[in-house]
Amino acid sequence: MIRFATIGTNFIVRWFLEAAAMSNELLYAASYSREEEKAKAFAAEYGAARYCTDLQELAESKDVDAVYIASPNSLHFEQSILMLSHGKHVMCEKTITSNSQELHKLIEAADRNHVVLLEAMRSIFDPGFAVIQENLKRLGKIRRVSFQYCQYSSRYDKFKNGIIENAFDPSFSNGALMDIGVYCIHPLVKLFGLPQKIISDAILLHNGVDGAGTILARYEEMQAELIYSKISDSHIPSQIQGEEGTLVIEDIPNPRNVTFYGRNGECEVLVSHEPELNLIYEIQEWIEQIKGHQDWHEPMKASLMELQVMDEVRRQLSINFPADEEEQWKKY
Numbered sequence: 312m313i314r315f316a317t318i319g320t321n322f323i324v325r326w327f328l329e330a331a332a333m334s335n336e337l338l339y340a341a342s343y344s345r346e347e348e349k350a351k352a353f354a355a356e357y358g359a360a361r362y363c364t365d366l367q368e369l370a371e372s373k374d375v376d377a378v379y380i381a382s383p384n385s386l387h388f389e390q391s392i393l394m395l396s397h398g399k400h401v402m403c404e405k406t407i408t409s410n411s412q413e414l415h416k417l418i419e420a421a422d423r424n425h426v427v428l429l430e431a432m433r434s435i436f437d438p439g440f441a442v443i444q445e446n447l448k449r450l451g452k453i454r455r456v457s458f459q460y461c462q463y464s465s466r467y468d469k470f471k472n473g474i475i476e477n478a479f480d481p482s483f484s485n486g487a488l489m490d491i492g493v494y495c496i497h498p499l500v501k502l503f504g505l506p507q508k509i510i511s512d513a514i515l516l517h518n519g520v521d522g523a524g525t526i527l528a529r530y531e532e533m534q535a536e537l538i539y540s541k542i543s544d545s546h547i548p549s550q551i552q553g554e555e556g557t558l559v560i561e562d563i564p565n566p567r568n569v570t571f572y573g574r575n576g577e578c579e580v581l582v583s584h585e586p587e588l589n590l591i592y593e594i595q596e597w598i599e600q601i602k603g604h605q606d607w608h609e610p611m612k613a614s615l616m617e618l619q620v621m622d623e624v625r626r627q628l629s630i631n632f633p634a635d636e637e638e639q640w641k642k643y
Contacts, residue, residue: 313400313601314374316341318366318390319381320353323404327379327431328357330590336598340375366390370397377601379431380404383477384484385634388413391428395420400427402597406493407431409484409634411618418611427600427607429593430614432497436592439566439582443551443558444502446571446581450553452532456503457552458495458563459538461523461545470516478541479520484632486521488513488624492539493617494564495549499528499535500616502551506530511624514542519630526624565589 315337317324331337342359343366344350350362363369369378370393377400380390388408391401395417407430408414421428434440447453466478477483478490499506506528513524523540538545549560556577561568567589569582599605625631 312336312338313376313598314338314340315377315379316343316359316369316372316375317353317379317381318343318369320344320349321381324353324379324381326588326590327381327594330588330594333588333591334594334598337594341369341372343369366393370394370399376400377402377427377597381431384409384489385482385632387484388417388634391417392420395424395426395428398424398426400597400601402429402431402593404431405497406484406489406618406621407614408618409489409632411615411622413634414615414618418608418615421607427597428611429597429600429607430610431590431593432493432610432614433590433593434494434564434566435498435501435610435613436596437566437589438592439560439569440498442569442581443498443560443566446558446569447502447551447553449556449571449573450551450558451555453503453551453553454533455552456499456528456533456535456550457538458499458535458549458560459545459547460491460494460563461538461540461543462491463544464541467522467542475518479516479518479522481518481520481630482633484634486630487523487539487541488521488621488630491541492524492526492537492624493621495537495539496526496620497613497617498563499537500620501613503530503533503535505616505619506535509620509623509627511627513628513630514540515628515630516542521628521630524624524628526620528620 342354354362380403508529510527513521522542526537528535551558556573600607
């Protein structure tokens, strides 16, 4: 059994624990929160063996093999490198770090301590994503990719009323790009690699955080458009268009409905099922990596490219985070 701990007590940790309960290879060892009451209540609710409120204590724990981190983005690097440096395998929520420099440091720490590092990008481990990969060849020469994820955030209403929560606070390395746009960028670079050129634009709110944005990415023979928003909804699916056909993907973070349309009029539903708790697939990948059956470096390549794209987008838009200051990470 792999004994794991969680950092964070938000809704995504609840989803993770519900999915983890579907595996017979994981044992919930410890719940962490800065607030003792939260940590204690969370451990009791989900059956953790114990709880703790001290990160150093958790890192040094002999009864924990792996840690799932779902704290604000700005804390991912510091918490992850602490756990990796103490021999703990880490799965960290997207976006895994604030910038690519931090991720390079995490990879070095994981290699140095012979442990696994994985970004919790659930969509690319979903079986629907494998179907997309397998059917790209049916499209002929691919000319256009259009990925979009626009979801009005419940926190935006609070923002408009003067209450700024983490999701709309750039000091936490957050905003639409980091929270929503990553679901478009990661599958793009996973499928097609780094673009040759990027042009980006965004709607910046009064505190400098991006509420929505658009990225145009240029490849040698293909264009990509990525559209993301936390201040509006979209009901248009994502697409990959080729000279011989098109793949239509209903929900890019959860590719549960994928259809192929051929130029000859053919229409084939490749994937179609009701929404599910697809975090189980990233958990299964993590387990296989920890057991040595999968190389954790392979999916990390896409995470690095994802952050390289995001670094360039933020440079173009003058979106800066406290974590970008070199002294924040050079000591590691």
